[in-house]
Amino acid sequence: MRDAACVQFMQWALPRLRMRWAGFRKVRRQVCKRIQRRINALQLAGAADYRGYLRVHPAEWDVLDGLCHITISRFYRDKGAFDFLGEEVLPALVRLAAARGDSMIKCWSAGCGCGEEPYTLALIWYFCAPSARQSSDIAITATDIDPRLLARAERACYPGSSVKALPDRWLTLAFDRTGDQYCLRPALRNSVSFMAQDMRQTRPDGPFDLILCRNLVFTYFDRERQRQILAQLNERLRPGGALMIGSHETLPDSVAGLCPPCAHVPIYRKAVEHRAG
Numbered sequence: 089m090r091d092a093a094c095v096q097f098m099q100w101a102l103p104r105l106r107m108r109w110a111g112f113r114k115v116r117r118q119v120c121k122r123i124q125r126r127i128n129a130l131q132l133a134g135a136a137d138y139r140g141y142l143r144v145h146p147a148e149w150d151v152l153d154g155l156c157h158i159t160i161s162r163f164y165r166d167k168g169a170f171d172f173l174g175e176e177v178l179p180a181l182v183r184l185a186a187a188r189g190d191s192m193i194k195c196w197s198a199g200c201g202c203g204e205e206p207y208t209l210a211l212i213w214y215f216c217a218p219s220a221r222q223s224s225d226i227a228i229t230a231t232d233i234d235p236r237l238l239a240r241a242e243r244a245c246y247p248g249s250s251v252k253a254l255p256d257r258w259l260t261l262a263f264d265r266t267g268d269q270y271c272l273r274p275a276l277r278n279s280v281s282f283m284a285q286d287m288r289q290t291r292p293d294g295p296f297d298l299i300l301c302r303n304l305v306f307t308y309f310d311r312e313r314q315r316q317i318l319a320q321l322n323e324r325l326r327p328g329g330a331l332m333i334g335s336h337e338t339l340p341d342s343v344a345g346l347c348p349p350c351a352h353v354p355i356y357r358k359a360v361e362h363r364a365g
């Protein structure tokens with residue numbers, strides 16, 4: 089399919105899926121290829137016929153929704169934000185947990201892909217927050233809509249291109265190298281558990297001290313759906329908890345309780361409740 093035809097089709101279809109074209113503009117190639125394959129499989133002539141097909145077969149919208157999942161990820165994506173998490177945010181969350189008599193902080197990675205993001209958090213916890221680690225444990229729930237990605241996340245073996253941003257020392261200490269694959273050692277995998285979930289429908293039970301919601305909701309979903317999901321994320325955050333979004337993302341508008349970003353890093357804190365008297 090020609091690029092122009094694909095762009096026109098996506099600009100028509102995405103709002104009907106409650107997604108936004110602006111998020112897909114730069115990564116449209118992979119979606120266009122999948123749509124073309126689907127058009128071929130249905131033996132249709134092109135995008136115009138596929139539009140007609142969608143009108144007559146409403147169930148096809150779920151298939152198209154599945155073709156629009158962008159799965160790009162890597163370890164230590166947005167290094168500066170992760171460093172800030174290790175140096176400032178995790179120790180602060182551990183102090184808050186200690187103040188309520190808790191020795192566990194609970195985190196959720198929403199749209200975790202093949203595990204690069206939750207495992208990066210586990211690495212940061214291990215290598216960058218040693219004093220926090222002495223007084224607390226961490227439990228990371230990681231969810232994604234795609235069970236095939238989650239199966240790869242459970243295996244925790246990655247090509248060099250995926251781990252290349254990590255410091256050499258971490259690679260040596262945290263991974264076993266098998267051929268061209270880097271496999272994360274069990275000690276670093278144990279704190280992460282995976283679950284298949286469409287976050288538009290279901291979300292893990294909170295409350296969470298930290299939620300990572302990066303390069304999904306606030307890039308690809310339309311603004312109204314962003315607002316709805318942000319309110320649900322906010323509900324699952326403890327007072328004083330933190331929400332980290334992607335470095336190119338912004339929140340749709342203020343949700344009661346969420347404070348402004350910390351130090352130019354896309355991490356937001358939920359206000360601590362102040363009780364009168």
Ligand SMILES: C[S@@+](CC[C@H](N)C(=O)[O-])C[C@H]1O[C@@H](n2cnc3c(N)ncnc32)[C@H](O)[C@@H]1O
Nearest residue numbers: 158159160161199201232233234286287302303
């Ligand atoms: C671009 S990747 C981002 C991965 C990671 N958060 C990061 O920033 O590197 C988006 C991920 O969200 C998943 N995803 C897409 N729609 C979803 C949904 N409705 N619920 C949960 N996960 C979803 C995709 O399968 C994909 O793994």
